[in-house]
Amino acid sequence: MRSRIRLTRRGRIALIAAGAVVAGTAVAVPLLTRDGEEDARPTSLVVPEGRRAAQIYEAVDKALALPPGTTGKSLAKARLKLPADAEGNPEGYLFPATYPLDDSTTPEKLLTAMVDTANREFHGAPVAAGAERNAMNVYQAVTIASIVQAEAATEADMGKVARVIFNRLERGMPLQMDSTLNYALNRSTLHTTEDDTKVDSPYNSYQRMGLPPTPIANPGKAAMRAAIGPTPGDWLYFVTVKPGDTRFTADYREHQRNVAEFNENHRATGSASPRTAHATP
Known part of the structure; x- marks a missing residue:
């Protein structure tokens, strides 16, 4: 089972998996196109549920046309607002959603948007109360x-x-x-x-x-x-x-x-x- 990155006809770059099981860590890189145009810049990044942080870093690098490994190296600069238990590791907090891309988008901005979205989803009253109800944080x-x-x-x-x-x-x-x-x-x-x-x-x-x-x-x-x-x-x-x-x-x-x-x-x-x-x- 291999993952791949696909640019949809609406110019969204999507990290997707073939089939219904967990995606592999290797991401194949097809030519990015939009409405038949080659090398079109994607306008949004789609992060589906269940992807690992390493897969998302790679997708961000490709979406922003950056050298491989750039996004992973940007974690320190991003200063992400993660729980203390995470010890700086954003795994679990890169929330699956669609994120807009423009000329000012950087890896730090994208990672921050993902973590901020996760914090809104995970640290609101319903989830916090549900976790406490089950004797966990x-x-x-x-x-x-x-x-x-x-x-x-x-x-x-x-x-x-x-x-x-x-x-x-x-x-x-x-x-x-x-x-x-x-x-x-x-x-x-x-x-x-x-x-x-x-x-x-x-x-x-x-x-x-x-x-x-x-x-x-x-x-x-x-x-x-x-x-x-x-x-x-x-x-x-x-x-x-x-x-x-x-x-x-x-x-x-x-x-x-x-x-x-x-x-x-x-x-x-x-x-x-x-x-x-x-x-x-």
Whole structure:
């Protein structure tokens, strides 16, 4: 699965992913065009939900025709208003939205606009109250939302994925989410090997307890709503058996049967591995 940057017919540069799973870290660079004109300057940058900070930096560089790495190096100059827990890392706070571009746009201005938008969305009364209601701070809620954004196959599943995360944390179980492991390995894939789960990283939720130290991507409104208002349920496991059929359960044996059904479907269709919360009972 590869990401790409596309300029729409209305002159918007969009960071998009082919398909519905998390985008890869490598971004292909096609020719930027607008209404058939080559080298047209984009008028806005579209940041979809779930993109990592590194992907957004690269998209900004391309949108503003800057040398690769320019936006990432501009973080210190941007003086972003991030929570103390972030320790200067804007991951999770580059809010997905459409941002206008003009001749005066700089990486610092774009990053500031993204973080300011995130602060308005995340630190208002509803989110702050929802986080407190679930015995966490807003930064932890953004971290959970980033995992939900990466793991949920559909918006309808987001609340259930959030509940799996809360249930596991409350029971002292490792999250064992492939999305955090992918972040540790700087990749995006639905295939996880046993060797992958042994990587030494604070983002390896197979080996480390609790939440990862930072968000793993930049979540949108729906994922944030799920993080502060998870669907009631006792689920501890989930697996996407086939497209449109993600099954949640609290019973490990039932989960094993669901995984077996997925494997049978996989053999029949050659489709990708499932989104799944793995665990030992």
